[in-house]
Amino acid sequence: MHKYEKIRLELTRRINSQAWPVGASIPHEDELAAEFGVARGTIRQALSSLVDAGYLEKKRRAGTRVAYPKDHASTLRISLVREQVEQGGHTYGYRLLKDSIEDGIRRVLCLHLRDDAPYQLEDREISLSGIPSAAAADFSQISPNEWLLQQQPYSRVQTTLQASAPNRNDRKHLELPRDEPVFLVLRETFLEEVWLTRVRLSHPASSYSVQMERAFD
Amino acid sequence: MHKYEKIRLELTRRINSQAWPVGASIPHEDELAAEFGVARGTIRQALSSLVDAGYLEKKRRAGTRVAYPKDHASTLRISLVREQVEQGGHTYGYRLLKDSIEDGIRRVLCLHLRDDAPYQLEDREISLSGIPSAAAADFSQISPNEWLLQQQPYSRVQTTLQASAPNRNDRKHLELPRDEPVFLVLRETFLEEVWLTRVRLSHPASSYSVQMERAFD
DNA sequence: AAGTGGTCTAGACCACTAG
DNA sequence: TAGTGGTCTAGACCACTTT
Missing domain, CATH: 3.40.1410.10 (Chorismate lyase-like)
Structure with missing residues (x-):
């Protein structure tokens, strides 16, 4: 398992356990990088999938928050x-x-x-x-x-x-x-x-x- | 407009114009980086959205190909x-x-x-x-x-x-x-x-x- | 005005897999 | 087994946006 996967797992754990409740800000990318001992790019990779799935919301200057689960995205594939x-x-x-x-x-x-x-x-x-x-x-x-x-x-x-x-x-x-x-x-x-x-x-x-x-x- | 956006635009142009027809391999990431004069990471960023949308398919060792449009992903958001x-x-x-x-x-x-x-x-x-x-x-x-x-x-x-x-x-x-x-x-x-x-x-x-x-x- | 995430670089090494 | 994409680093600067 890669580093970013481990980090993503730990982040989802914190969200699901409500250690980081809905609506709360989470630490900055630099802080998370320091905490997990990785480069900031690795943190960003871990965050990006959570953002895509609608778990987190990012805003410049305002930081990253745990999203209200209202507008989650579901991907639909209609095949042949x-x-x-x-x-x-x-x-x-x-x-x-x-x-x-x-x-x-x-x-x-x-x-x-x-x-x-x-x-x-x-x-x-x-x-x-x-x-x-x-x-x-x-x-x-x-x-x-x-x-x-x-x-x-x-x-x-x-x-x-x-x-x-x-x-x-x-x-x-x-x-x-x-x-x-x-x-x-x-x-x-x-x-x-x-x-x-x-x-x-x-x-x-x-x-x-x-x-x-x-x-x- | 950022570099990766310009590159993505040019890549979609090549796909849509069939300069790179469906099923064909496209140049390696290193080659594209050299061609556009950017770092490989920037090429990867340009490619990733095209892969997500189903335009391209990547395989290790085999390279990147223009995908058959059969299994395209549509994102659905059902809100409040x-x-x-x-x-x-x-x-x-x-x-x-x-x-x-x-x-x-x-x-x-x-x-x-x-x-x-x-x-x-x-x-x-x-x-x-x-x-x-x-x-x-x-x-x-x-x-x-x-x-x-x-x-x-x-x-x-x-x-x-x-x-x-x-x-x-x-x-x-x-x-x-x-x-x-x-x-x-x-x-x-x-x-x-x-x-x-x-x-x-x-x-x-x-x-x-x-x-x-x-x-x- | 300042601090956050966004973009970008130039490297390195790894892991999968097609030939 | 060799070559491709995948992961990761340690920096730098930019741009948006809230305070």
């Missing part, structure tokens, strides 16, 4: 559908439903299956001016989701999570039980302010959830 | 209900609905209002052994949500996001339009493996969404 499914030990399946080009936009509707049951309906729009190679892509075997990841990167991505009543396509393709809503993931990506793609991912509410965890021990 | 409401320029309201103690657990049901309309139903359980002072807390004016933040910190928090059909309490208190589902935030917190509190937050789907953004320009 196929990987989501296969990670759980399930079988992944894919079916292309519709595919058309209109007004310089390629629009694709497809279904991702888990153990042969509908898991995610992907309603995708791709800008052909933003991603010219998308005009010739074959989505009969590979989903747009997966194909796009092999392409150029994006500089901005906006994600919205919502609950919703199913729309017509959802009802048609997701085999929803009666009164079952859908969980929506809406995402739009840009490269330097040029719009690339937009997607609406809908999931049967009972078989989809997003989980996050923040831990520090 | 009251702040969520007031930030949007709305009026916040609060109403306590039920409050009981059973088996060492205090259970509170309360409603958060936005412009006098139901916004979030909070169904909360607090461990009195984990947080003894919760036995005497007055939740008639301050919500458990808000009260808990003034208390001790937690070391682990688990959050789940879900869509769902409303349960009985949701239907009773959220004034849901016909066929409207709810967006659920389920959260549980621990301090060193001691269970502290669990909450079910339900929102009318049409008036609630979670938004995230990852940007790098």
Whole structure:
């Protein structure tokens, strides 16, 4: 275990035990460096992860305080559908439903299956001016989701999570039980302010959830 | 603008322009330091934020590569209900609905209002052994949500996001339009493996969404 | 005005791991 | 096993912001 890890452990102990209660100032970086017998840079490394996690708040001149736990950050990673499914030990399946080009936009509707049951309906729009190679892509075997990841990167991505009543396509393709809503993931990506793609991912509410965890021990 | 910011800008430019295409190795840290005429530490600082955002992947001995954009991280911050409401320029309201103690657990049901309309139903359980002072807390004016933040910190928090059909309490208190589902935030917190509190937050789907953004320009 | 955290340097050695 | 990123040091100066 590295020095900064040991120090971080000791600092979290002081916070959790309320030796340093919420709202209190903690010693300056120089003092901590002297106390632990390390360089200031090492202290800063130990502090930085605690700041990132929302345990501490730093302000110039005012020093470092134990943060009120109100605005903690949770990191969310939404990975490839196929990987989501296969990670759980399930079988992944894919079916292309519709595919058309209109007004310089390629629009694709497809279904991702888990153990042969509908898991995610992907309603995708791709800008052909933003991603010219998308005009010739074959989505009969590979989903747009997966194909796009092999392409150029994006500089901005906006994600919205919502609950919703199913729309017509959802009802048609997701085999929803009666009164079952859908969980929506809406995402739009840009490269330097040029719009690339937009997607609406809908999931049967009972078989989809997003989980996050923040831990520090 | 600091040196590491200028460098980061130039690096993102090379990635976005595909001068360094997805999957390719980029120069070693020492080479970059020489190229930009800075210390290696400064290069590392510039790289670290790009690694955190998922733009780059580092491996010992193998070097640094431009990451496939598949597993990008989005940071989600769910703040105080009251702040969520007031930030949007709305009026916040609060109403306590039920409050009981059973088996060492205090259970509170309360409603958060936005412009006098139901916004979030909070169904909360607090461990009195984990947080003894919760036995005497007055939740008639301050919500458990808000009260808990003034208390001790937690070391682990688990959050789940879900869509769902409303349960009985949701239907009773959220004034849901016909066929409207709810967006659920389920959260549980621990301090060193001691269970502290669990909450079910339900929102009318049409008036609630979670938004995230990852940007790098 | 002064003290805090923020940036930066120029080194050194370590630890992991791909070839 | 050699080369990469990871850790660490002991300094220096800067910039913000509270008092």
